[in-house]
Amino acid sequence: MKTLRQTERILRILYPIWALVGMFSLMYVPSQVVVPGDAAATAAQIASRELLFRAGIVGSLATQILFLFAVWYLYQFFEHTSKGPARVMVMLACVSVPIAMLNELAKFAALGQLDDPEQLLFFLGLNGHGITIASIFWGLWLFPLGYLIYHSGYFPKLIGVAVWIGGIGYTLGSLTDILLPDQKTLLTVFETMTFGEIVWLLWLTIRGAKWPKGEVSTEA
Numbered sequence: 003m004k005t006l007r008q009t010e011r012i013l014r015i016l017y018p019i020w021a022l023v024g025m026f027s028l029m030y031v032p033s034q035v036v037v038p039g040d041a042a043a044t045a046a047q048i049a050s051r052e053l054l055f056r057a058g059i060v061g062s063l064a065t066q067i068l069f070l071f072a073v074w075y076l077y078q079f080f081e082h083t084s085k086g087p088a089r090v091m092v093m094l095a096c097v098s099v100p101i102a103m104l105n106e107l108a109k110f111a112a113l114g115q116l117d118d119p120e121q122l123l124f125f126l127g128l129n130g131h132g133i134t135i136a137s138i139f140w141g142l143w144l145f146p147l148g149y150l151i152y153h154s155g156y157f158p159k160l161i162g163v164a165v166w167i168g169g170i171g172y173t174l175g176s177l178t179d180i181l182l183p184d185q186k187t188l189l190t191v192f193e194t195m196t197f198g199e200i201v202w203l204l205w206l207t208i209r210g211a212k213w214p215k216g217e218v219s220t221e222a
Contacts (some may be wrong), residue, residue: 009079010211016075018207020068027061028133036126041119044126049116059109066099073143080150091146098139105132134179141172144199151202156211164198171195 035055037043048055073095081088108129115122144165152162175192178185 031058168198
């Protein structure tokens, strides 16, 4: 028997670690090595900070592995709320993992093009398109998760709504980036909506679940 409290404690440690590793690889590393609109400067930055660039690749791969464990524990936590949506959540989340991991091949290809900045930029752009595809599923899995949060009774219903908003932001933002890449204002709106997932992350980490009386355990 694994108690829900034990599962929640694991999630409150695992979830923020996953988020921090993800922010390092998806946000920090690119901000340090990519010079927007300047292929030569970007190549020079990557060449001079190659270890950091490679650490970003490792971070991206580690993020996906941590994500699998986080989703597994979320399933254990929410399966008693509604098994169907919990299974759909796992299915949609897991689809994104091989897409995101294989997408790192474009970064390895970029490393082989340090003497050809334009080609290097091409592969970095390819990696960006791969992230866009993975983001479709980063959004879709939030819909069943939001449903489970909303109906579980362990969290405020508004947190579930925030997660739905995050799901809309990821999904529509990805589709807009594919269909209407020049619509920068619309893309910014959808990107802002993804912060609904951050609301859930912060609530889970800081406040945790509200335990109803008599809740003891659930079978693993």
